[in-house]
Amino acid sequence: MPKPTAMLDPKALEEFSARFSALIKATPAGDLEKNVKAFLGSGLARLNLVTREEFEVQRDVLAETRRRIAALEARVGELEAKINSK
CATH class of the missing domain: 1.20.5 (Single alpha-helices involved in coiled-coils or other helix-helix interfaces)
Incomplete structure (x- = not known):
């Protein structure tokens, strides 16, 4: 059974x-x-x-800001070179 x-x-x-x-x-x-x-x-x-999403957004904003600063520094360097060569 x-x-x-x-x-x-x-x-x-x-x-x-x-x-x-x-x-x-x-x-x-x-x-x-x-x-x-x-x-x-x-x-x-x-x-x-902050949330992970907020952190990642700020990280991306910071990366873009750094890229723009580098481009502006390069442009300022070019302009200074032009001024100094005259």
Whole structure:
């Protein structure tokens, strides 16, 4: 005779998880979690961090600015050479 296999009902697990989460939120552990998240959030906000996308945009702007400065320096060098040769 084959052994019966235990099947876990996903819906029952979701229900258990929801009830457990609600229970934890009603305890001091839930308050502690909220307080820790708020503390970390305010601490990170004070660090003045930027997103990866913002960083990459600024990196590209800086690279373009450097390229333009190099071109202008070369042009100034040419103009100075012309003035000094006269």
